[in-house]
Every structure is written in C-alpha cells, then in structure tokens.
Amino acid sequence: MLNILGVTRFIVLFSYNPATATDPATLAWGQWGAIPFALAVGVLPYPITFLCTDLISEFYGRKTANFIVWVGLLLNLWVMFILWLGGVLPGGGPIEEAFFDIRTAAFGAVAASMVAYLVAQFVDVQLFHFWKHLTKGKALWLRNNASTLVSQFVDTFAVITITHFYAAALPVNPDNPIWPQLWTFILTGYVFKAAVALLDTPLIYAAVHFLKGFLQIDPTAHPTRTPAT
Helix, strand or coil, X not given: CHHHHCCCCEEEEEXXXXXXXXXXXXXXXXXXXXXXXXXXXXXXXXXXXXXXXXHHHHHHHHHHHHHHHHHHHHHHHHHHHHHHHHHHCCCCCCCHHHHHHHHHHHHHHHHHHHHHHHHHHHHHHHHHHHHHHHCCCCCHHHHHHHHHHHHHHHHHHHXXXXXXXXXXXXXXXXXXXXXXXXXXXXXXXXXXXXXXXXXXXXXXXXXHHHHHHHHCCCCCCCCCCCCCC
C-alpha cells in the first residue's frame, strides 16, 4: 500500500520562511514555504512496520524477523507485477488515466522504497538483537528505540535520495541547489518517524505484556521460535 501511495501526494504540515530585509520570519501552517515540513503520504503508516519487526524479533528471534522482511519484499514485488500486468493487458474505462498515473508513480518509487526497506529493516533487526544481547534481555525500551531510530534514518536517507536521483519524483525546484532541498525532505521525514518511534514505546511494552501470555513465550528467558509447553 505504501508503495502504491508513495509520492503521489505530499502533506505539508507547516513551513518556515526565514527573515528578509523587509519581512520577519514566519511559520505558515499547511502551506508550502522556503523550508517546508512535508511528508509523502506513503510515510504516514510506515513507522508501524518497525514496531511489528521489533515485536517479531522479541518473541521469535532474528531468523524469523529476517524471514518476515523477505516476505515483505516478495509481497511488494507481487503488487508491482499486478500493476504491470494491469497496464499491459488491453482494456479501458472512464478513470483509466488515474490507474496509469498511480502505476507510473508506483514504478518510479518502488526501487527507492525497496532498497530502503530492505536495508533499514535488516539494520533494525541486527541492532535490536545487538542491544538485546548486550542488556541480557532487559531494557526493552532501549533496543526498541535505539534500533528503530538508527534504521529509520537509514531508510529516510535512502528513499529520498534514490527517489530523486533514480525516479525524479520529488517536488524540488530545479533552479535551487538540490542537496539543501533533499536534506529538508530527509530531516522532516526522519523527525516524523523518530517522533512516532519514541511515542510507540508504551505500545511495545503493552504488546509484549499481552502477547507474552497469549503466545506463551517469555522473550527475556527464551526468545526463540516455538511457544512454551
């Protein structure tokens, strides 16, 4: 779903306009400006994937979490295949143009999102287990946040740079220097993801508390593959 939505629309929460010789600095809510805080619509639910990966890592270990990452890749390739097939078969319809617009946007962003997804999710899994081993299964908040914050920066940097240089799908001004504009998208996207990651700490504690009884697994004593008998 995120790859289909991708960069079809950017949501501008606010923008900052620095002071000039004639005008003071201003914040413009919901409007584009000199320094926009803008998010691709596909970014909105993306931080949830890191919470899911961390929960799988906590209960079933690194091997299963890595397997789930590969499943995610295969599912996205399947979606891309369906979009490709739907475009090459003969057909028509009153909103056919909308389908091809979404198809083009999805194809343009899929390379960026898949590279970023794979790298970031594997980084998240490896760091999660590094911190879990280092703390001997304690400090869930540390491994949850430390792994997610690092991996989401990797993800954001990769998806923004690849989307621009490979797919040319970012709303940048070609008359201005590119890298300051890219860093604006990178930092605003990362701030959003980092904020969600920090806010989900109570959620992962609540989820672990519930799932520990539901799955009959104690992740601190036996973080393995099968439920306890």
